[in-house]
Amino acid sequence: MIAFDGIHKSFGDVVALDGVSFRAEDGKITGLLGPNGAGKTTALRILYTVIDQDSGTATVDGFDTHRERQQVQKRIGALPDAHGLYPRLSSRENIRYFGQLHGLSGSELEGNIDELIGLLDMADIADRRTEGFSTGQRVKVAIARALVQKPQNVLLDEPTSGLDVPSTRAMREFIRRLRERGVCVLFSSHIMQEVAALCDEILVMSRGRLVAGGTPDELQRQTGKETLEDAFVTAIGSEEGLS
Amino acid sequence: MKAPSRFRTVFAKEVVDNLRDRRTLAAALFYPLLGPAMILLMIYAVGQITKRAEGPLQLPVRGAEHAPHLIAFLEQNHVAITDAPDYPEQAVSAGDVDLVLVIPDDFATSFSAGEPAFVQLIIDESRDEARTKVRRAELLLYGYGRQIGSLRLRLRGVNPSVGDAVVVDRVDVSTPQGQAARILGMAPYLILVSLFVGGMYLAIDSTAGERERGSLEPLLINPVKRSELVLGKAAAVLVFTTVALVETLVGLALILNYFPLEQYIGARMTLPPSALLSIFLICLPLMIFVVAVQMMIASYTKSFKEAQNYISLMLLIPAIPALIMAVLPVKESLWLVLLPTVGQQLFINQILRGEAVTGSYLVLGSVTTLGVGIALLVMVARRYRTEGILFR
Numbered sequence: 065m066i067a068f069d070g071i072h073k074s075f076g077d078v079v080a081l082d083g084v085s086f087r088a089e090d091g092k093i094t095g096l097l098g099p100n101g102a103g104k105t106t107a108l109r110i111l112y113t114v115i116d117q118d119s120g121t122a123t124v125d126g127f128d129t130h131r132e133r134q135q136v137q138k139r140i141g142a143l144p145d146a147h148g149l150y151p152r153l154s155s156r157e158n159i160r161y162f163g164q165l166h167g168l169s170g171s172e173l174e175g176n177i178d179e180l181i182g183l184l185d186m187a188d189i190a191d192r193r194t195e196g197f198s199t200g201q202r203v204k205v206a207i208a209r210a211l212v213q214k215p216q217n218v219l220l221d222e223p224t225s226g227l228d229v230p231s232t233r234a235m236r237e238f239i240r241r242l243r244e245r246g247v248c249v250l251f252s253s254h255i256m257q258e259v260a261a262l263c264d265e266i267l268v269m270s271r272g273r274l275v276a277g278g279t280p281d282e283l284q285r286q287t288g289k290e291t292l293e294d295a296f297v298t299a300i301g302s303e304e305g306l307s
Numbered sequence: 308m309k310a311p312s313r314f315r316t317v318f319a320k321e322v323v324d325n326l327r328d329r330r331t332l333a334a335a336l337f338y339p340l341l342g343p344a345m346i347l348l349m350i351y352a353v354g355q356i357t358k359r360a361e362g363p364l365q366l367p368v369r370g371a372e373h374a375p376h377l378i379a380f381l382e383q384n385h386v387a388i389t390d391a392p393d394y395p396e397q398a399v400s401a402g403d404v405d406l407v408l409v410i411p412d413d414f415a416t417s418f419s420a421g422e423p424a425f426v427q428l429i430i431d432e433s434r435d436e437a438r439t440k441v442r443r444a445e446l447l448l449y450g451y452g453r454q455i456g457s458l459r460l461r462l463r464g465v466n467p468s469v470g471d472a473v474v475v476d477r478v479d480v481s482t483p484q485g486q487a488a489r490i491l492g493m494a495p496y497l498i499l500v501s502l503f504v505g506g507m508y509l510a511i512d513s514t515a516g517e518r519e520r521g522s523l524e525p526l527l528i529n530p531v532k533r534s535e536l537v538l539g540k541a542a543a544v545l546v547f548t549t550v551a552l553v554e555t556l557v558g559l560a561l562i563l564n565y566f567p568l569e570q571y572i573g574a575r576m577t578l579p580p581s582a583l584l585s586i587f588l589i590c591l592p593l594m595i596f597v598v599a600v601q602m603m604i605a606s607y608t609k610s611f612k613e614a615q616n617y618i619s620l621m622l623l624i625p626a627i628p629a630l631i632m633a634v635l636p637v638k639e640s641l642w643l644v645l646l647p648t649v650g651q652q653l654f655i656n657q658i659l660r661g662e663a664v665t666g667s668y669l670v671l672g673s674v675t676t677l678g679v680g681i682a683l684l685v686m687v688a689r690r691y692r693t694e695g696i697l698f699r
Binding site: 134137142143146147149152153157161162206210 | 527
C-alpha cells in the first residue's frame with residue numbers, strides 16, 4: 065500500500081510536484097500517466113527514497129519514506145529511470161548482489177533468483193557478463209535485480225521504454241502476474257494504450273499536479289468522453305508529450 | 308545460514324568486480340613495480356657512467372703518425388688509441404663514437420718549430436653520456452701541452468711556474484654512498500605514488516563510475532545505510548592500495564638486499580625487515596587518507612574521466628615537497644610532519660638513511676593524517692546521504 069499526501073517538491077525555481085495526493089492499493093496495478101516533465105519520476109523517486117519532498121507525507125505500508133527510510137526500502141522493489149548494471153558481473157551476480165543487500169542468502173536467495181530467471185525468460189543470459197547486453201536484456205536483469213527480495217510494493221519508472229514489441233508484451237504479462245500475487249504495483253508511463261490495457265487505477269498527471277484519477281470507466285465518466293484516449297487528452301488539456 | 312553483513316557484501320562485490328577489470332589490475336599489480344624498476348635502472352645507469360670513467364679511455368685518433376710523442380704520452384695515461392672512422396664528424400654526430408682526435412699533417416712541423424700546434428677534438432656537446440670521456444681527453448691534451456710548454460720555458464731559462472698565476476685545486480667530496488642516497492631519496496615519493504595508483508581505479512569506478520553508468524540510483528534503493536556503502540567501498544579500495552604498497556616495498560627490499568649494488572655504485576645499502584615493517588606501519592594512516600581523498604574527489608566529479616584527471620593532479624601536490632627534499636636537506640619540523648603525505652615522506656626518508664625518527668613527531672604526524680582521513684570519509688558518507696550524490 066502506497067500513500068502520497070499533499071506532496072510538494074521543487075528543484076530551485078522549478079516546481080516538480082505541486083500538492084499531489086493519491087493511493088495505490090495492494091493487488092492492483094496503478095498507472096501514473098502524463099507527458100514528460102509531468103512529475104512522474106519525481107513522485108517515484110520520493111517513494112523509493114532517493115529524494116525528499118519539501119512538504120507532505122509519503123508512506124509505504126504505513127512507513128514514512130523520509131523518517132523510516134530503511135523500513136520502506138525493505139518493502140519496495142524499484143526500477144528507476146537509470147538502471148545501469150555492473151558490466152563485469154554476470155546477470156546472476158548482478159541480481160545476487162542486490163539480494164544480499166536485502167539480507168537474503170543461501171537457498172532462499174538462489175531460489176528467488178532462479179524463479180525470476182524463469183519468469184523473465186532469461187536463462188540464456190543468466191550466466192553471461194552483462195557487458196554489451198541489448199536494452200531488453202538489460203531491463204530484464206534490472207527488473208530481476210529490483211524484485212529479487214519479493215517486495216510487496218513494486219515501483220517501475222517507464223518499464224517498457226526502449227523495449228521491442230515481444231519484450232513489451234512480456235513485461236506487461238510480468239506486471240499482471242505481480243498483481244495476481246497481491247503485490248501493489250505503481251508504474252509510470254507516457255503511453256496511453258499501455259496504461260489503458262494494464263491498469264486498474266489510472267492517475268493522470270500534468271505539470272506537477274494530479275489532474276484526474278480513477279478506474280478507466282470513472283475517467284471516461286468524469287471527462288464525459290467516449291474513449292479513454294479522449295478522456296486523457298481532455299484531462300491533461302493537450303496532446304503534447306503523450307503517445 | 309546467516310546472511311553476510313551489508314558491509315561485507317559491498318566489499319566483496321567491489322573486490323570481485325574490480326579483479327575482473329584489466330585497468331584496475333594493471334594499476335594495482337603492475338604500476339607499483341615501476342618505482343623499484345626505475346630505481347634499479349638509475350643505479351645501473353650510474354654504475355655504467357662510473358665504470359666508464361675508471362676503465363681505459365677508448366680514443367679514436369686520426370693522423371696518429373704525425374705525433375708519435377703525444378700518442379706515447381696518451382698511452383702512458385691509460386688511453387687506448389683506436390683507428391678513427393673515415394668521416395669523424397658524421398660518426399660523432401651519429402653517436403657511433405663519442406669523440407675523435409684529429410692530428411693534422413702540419414702538426415709535426417709546427418711542433419718542431421716551437422709554434423702552437425693544433426689538434427682537433429671532435430665532440431658532441433649535447434651528449435651527456437660522452438661528457439666524462441671528453442673531459443678526460445681534454446685534460447690529458449691540456450696536460451700534455453703544459454708539460455711541453457714547461458720544458459720549453461725551462462730550456463729558455465724561465466721558471467715555468469711564472470705562468471701559473473692562479474692554481475685551482477679541485478677537491479671532490481662526492482662518494483658512491485652519496486650517489487646511492489640521492490637515488491634512494493626518490494623512494495618515499497615512489498611509495499606515495501604506488502599508494503595513489505593502487506586503488507585509484509577502484510575508487511573512481513565505485514563512485515563516479517557507478518553514477519556514470521547509472522547503477523548508483525538502483526544501489527541506493529537497497530536497505531543499506533549509506534555509511535555502510537561508503538565503508539564497504541573504502542575497504543575494497545584499501546585492499547588494492549595495500550597490495551600496491553606491499554609490492555613496492557618488497558621490490559625495494561629485493562633491490563637493496565639482493566641486487567649486487569656495490570658493483571654499480573660502490574656501496575651497499577640494506578633494508579632490514581624491521582625497517583620495511585616500520586615503513587609499512589608509517590604508511591597505514593596515510594593509506595586511509597589517500598583512500599578518503601580519492602573517494603571524496605570521485606564523489607564530487609561527474610564522470611570517470613573527470614575524477615581521473617583530478618586524482619592524477621592530486622599526485623603532483625605531494626611531489627613538490629618530495630622534489631624539494633630530494634634537492635635540499637629538509638630538517639624535520641613540527642609543521643612539516645603534521646602535513647599528510649609530507650610527514651610520511653620525511654619519516655620514510657629517515658628510515659631509509661638509517662636515522663632515528665623522532666617518536667613524538669611520528670605519533671603527531673600519524674594521528675593528524677589518520678584524523679584528516681577519517682574526517683574526509685565522514686564527509687563522503689554525508690555526501691552520499693544527500694540528493695546531490697545522484698544528480699551531480
